[in-house]
Amino acid sequence: MNDMPDILEGSCLCGRVRYRVRAPRGEMDHCHCVHCRKSHGAAFATYIEARSEAFEWIAGRENLETYMADTGTKRSFCVTCGSTLTCWTDADPAVLEVAAGTLDTPVTMRARSHIFVRSKFDEGRYVVGRRSRRQRAAAGA
Ligand SMILES: [Zn+2]
Numbered sequence: 001m002n003d004m005p006d007i008l009e010g011s012c013l014c015g016r017v018r019y020r021v022r023a024p025r026g027e028m029d030h031c032h033c034v035h036c037r038k039s040h041g042a043a044f045a046t047y048i049e050a051r052s053e054a055f056e057w058i059a060g061r062e063n064l065e066t067y068m069a070d071t072g073t074k075r076s077f078c079v080t081c082g083s084t085l086t087c088w089t090d091a092d093p094a095v096l097e098v099a100a101g102t103l104d105t106p107v108t109m110r111a112r113s114h115i116f117v118r119s120k121f122d123e124g125r126y127v128v129g130r131r132s133r134r135q136r137a138a139a140g141a
């Protein structure tokens, strides 16, 4: 069940960058692709899909930098603390992935699935979900 509040707020580790995302939002997935692992320094990264128009920076936008991978996937991050906050591709500008680990609003929804488990870091067993066309394109798969 997705009983998350209508408005979610999040921030980077140092707190300079803050954002807000309104409902409705899409699914939440744990992504094991190498790009997510590297950019987050973690075994996998968790993203909530949102419409770009439902997302807004509320502080510290000048403190953001964008990194574009060779696949064309872009990620915004705080230049002070390095937190990755969003992920998108210019090929699909209407959709934005929000790094769920940066949310300050408690997350009460359950992740749909683990994706790109083929690239997983560990020997863990994960329930594999179906990737969207956009997610496959974003990871270059
Ligand atoms: Zn920061």
Ligand SMILES: [Zn+2]
Pocket (backbone or CB within 6 Å): 031, 032, 033, 034, 035, 036, 037, 045, 116, 139
């Ligand atoms: Zn990924």
